[in-house]
Amino acid sequence: MNDLIIKQGKLINGTIIDLVINDGKITAIGPFAATGLNAIKEIDLHGHYHISAGWIDAHTHCYPQSPLYFDEPDLIGIASGVTTVVDAGSAGADDIDHFYAVSRKAKTHVYAFLNIARTGIRSQNELADMNSIDNEQFQDAARRHKGFVIGLKARMSKSVIGENGLLPLLKAKIMQKTNGLPLMVHIGNPPPNLEAMVDLLTKGDIITHCFNGKPNRILDGTGKLKHAVQKALARGVILDVGHGTESLSFSVAEQAIKFGAHPHMISSDIYQRNRVGGPVYSLASVMTKFLNMGLPAEYILNCVTINAANLLHLPQKGRLERGCDADITIFELKDQRIELVDAEGQVRIGSQQFIPIAAIVSGTHIAVTENTATVDLTVKNTTADRSAINDLSQ
Numbered sequence: 001m002n003d004l005i006i007k008q009g010k011l012i013n014g015t016i017i018d019l020v021i022n023d024g025k026i027t028a029i030g031p032f033a034a035t036g037l038n039a040i041k042e043i044d045l046h047g048h049y050h051i052s053a054g055w056i057d058a059h060t061h062c063y064p065q066s067p068l069y070f071d072e073p074d075l076i077g078i079a080s081g082v083t084t085v086v087d088a089g090s091a092g093a094d095d096i097d098h099f100y101a102v103s104r105k106a107k108t109h110v111y112a113f114l115n116i117a118r119t120g121i122r123s124q125n126e127l128a129d130m131n132s133i134d135n136e137q138f139q140d141a142a143r144r145h146k147g148f149v150i151g152l153k154a155r156m157s158k159s160v161i162g163e164n165g166l167l168p169l170l171k172a173k174i175m176q177k178t179n180g181l182p183l184m185v186h187i188g189n190p191p192p193n194l195e196a197m198v199d200l201l202t203k204g205d206i207i208t209h210c211f212n213g214k215p216n217r218i219l220d221g222t223g224k225l226k227h228a229v230q231k232a233l234a235r236g237v238i239l240d241v242g243h244g245t246e247s248l249s250f251s252v253a254e255q256a257i258k259f260g261a262h263p264h265m266i267s268s269d270i271y272q273r274n275r276v277g278g279p280v281y282s283l284a285s286v287m288t289k290f291l292n293m294g295l296p297a298e299y300i301l302n303c304v305t306i307n308a309a310n311l312l313h314l315p316q317k318g319r320l321e322r323g324c325d326a327d328i329t330i331f332e333l334k335d336q337r338i339e340l341v342d343a344e345g346q347v348r349i350g351s352q353q354f355i356p357i358a359a360i361v362s363g364t365h366i367a368v369t370e371n372t373a374t375v376d377l378t379v380k381n382t383t384a385d386r387s388a389i390n391d392l393s394q
């Protein structure tokens, strides 16, 4: 008897497949892979619903006790079709033990980029005092939480760094040498100037808020990609969307994409306020914005699955393959008019949307989203109560 069978899911290329899941892993996959097999639970998608590896949101704020930017992992995660959320620096060395402990209660997989400031984002200017960047505390915390801490976070904008210029970033690059983890750098208002920061980044480092419309945008005055950014991309520096409350400009993104600067990862920078009041709402909503900017659906899905898994060094995630983690997102790609608003109030009218239907984490936790109220998703041997978070496994 297998744990879970998913029948007749539609890949983005149109292929209809079955999935067989045991002990949290995909044990068989392919057309008719589940024919003749039995399972404790069975979901039949009737060839109608799309299926992909579980979506990974590489930039969120989900440390519920953080004073400024906070949310519940399961609200931005499994209830929204997202199976893995990465907190981007809400916690530093001082709070990481507590964050780790509370995150274990979530059904969604939670990982953290550890803020180089030991305070994390307890205040808006965590890098204004160089004494708060304590390498020993940082390395201790990263060692204690190896596997949970998957990167370093440095928020490099004027309101965060005070008078410190490039110093926090220079220090972060030294700290990174001890553990080899990716460094995520937030860009916003200068100083420091974007070019000076980008020149310090190396292969695998991540520029988040990459399409912000502030003066530190990746485009120059004539609308072309800044030379330093071109060089960084050639070195293997990564572009991450990190939409957030202030950091996605449609006009910047459209122009950058025209010049071939496609995002490697599409993330939300979601937290409670911009989830409830916009302009972020959900990872799916950010993905929809890029769909209507002309990026193909398959490319967008790669950004939130295999690209994110590779760039965040999570090799068991992001792929629908035998032996990989059974994290799965079920969704629709629906032709439907939608008004889309970026972080600067620019409006675009879209014609197609990503609509998450359900998320399955480790083959165990199955949550249907609120969108499921209007569709038919049957789970054998269980009762489907169609509320926002409905863990059918319990």
Ligand SMILES: [Zn+2]
Pocket: 059, 060, 061, 088, 242, 244, 269
């Ligand atoms: Zn953020």
